[in-house]
Amino acid sequence: MSLTFTPPHHDLTYMAPLSEQRADRLVSFLAAGQPGSVLDIGCGWAALLLRVLEAVPDAVGEGIDLDQEAISHGQSVAVLRGLTDRVDLHVDDARDLAGGWDAVICIGASQVWGAPVEEAQPLPYAAAFAALRALVSPGGRVVYGDGIWSSPPTPAAIAPLAGREDEFRTLGEVVDLAVAAGFAPLAAHEASLDEWDVFESGYAAAYARWLAEHDADDPDVAQVRELADRQRTAYFSGYRGVLGLGYLELLAV
Known part of the structure; x- marks a missing residue:
């Protein structure tokens, strides 16, 4: 029997290290363009997309994800x-997807345009930006967010990730790639350590909840403890403060 955990939306507002304050900023950026159509790639449960639609009453939206x-x-x-x-x-x-969108959200979905995750290749920022630029007309607005190195990668940080120092780029390098793809960055900023702590805690909360709801002699307890220990070690003893997430507010030019 496979293990069943509470879904991430039970403990997280967004499937990313994203505070309400930063979400407000991203929604305001998209809403300022008064988009008629908004696309969210890798939308998860579409929390950010729904907020944009509430902020722009005349807009329609589409969100796609592989997680049913x-x-x-x-x-x-x-x-x-x-x-x-x-x-x-x-x-x-x-x-x-085809082009013609007024605004696009793409947070944590760059891997869509790269090799299968199992191949542990560097994140395909350039391919993602090229694809996003093709989806919007000049003047269109894009919110892009994905992994970056906040500080030089260490062996402990890369071990639980793809195991390679070139998996991610710095925020400045990612901004340069966006410019090369045909965007003008209106702003670039990075998730704080507090946002990461909240995200990682919410992501791992399902393990704690499962352990609290099952008897100590349950045959799956050892497996769940191992999953929880692995996640906790990967973050707190590995990539905390090294792996970041950069957010870009982009105008198509």
């Missing part, structure tokens, strides 16, 4: 917020 459970939760939230007639959330492959 996350999509289903996003659909239920859209119902509660009265947005079902303005948003389409579904499982799909971003590589099949």
Whole structure:
């Protein structure tokens, strides 16, 4: 029997190290362009997309992700917020998308345009920016967010990740790649350590909850403890303060 944990949305507002203050900023950036259409690639349960639609009453949105459970939760939230007639959330492959969007959100989804994750290749920033630029017309707005090195990678940091120092780039290097792809950065900023702590704690909370809800002699306890220990060690003894997440507010030029 496979283990069943509470889904991430039970403990996280966003599937990223993203505070409400930073989310407000990103929503305001997108809403300022008064977009008629907004696309969210790798939307998860579409928390940010739904906020943009609430901020721009005339906009319609589409969110795609490969996680059916996350999509289903996003659909239920859209119902509660009265947005079902303005948003389409579904499982799909971003590589099949066509252009024509006024605004695009892409946070933690650059790997879509790269090699399979199992191959442990560097994050394909350039390919992601090229694909995003093709989706919007000049003047279109893009919120991009993905992993960066906040400080030089250490052996302990890269071990639980892809195991390579060139997996990520610095924030400045990522900004340069965005410019080369046809964007003008309006702003670039980075998730704080507090945002990371909240995110990692929320992501791992499902293990703690499972252990608290099962007897100590449950046959799966050892496996769940190992999963929890591995995640905790990877973060606190590995990439905490080394792996960051950069956010870019981009205008297509």
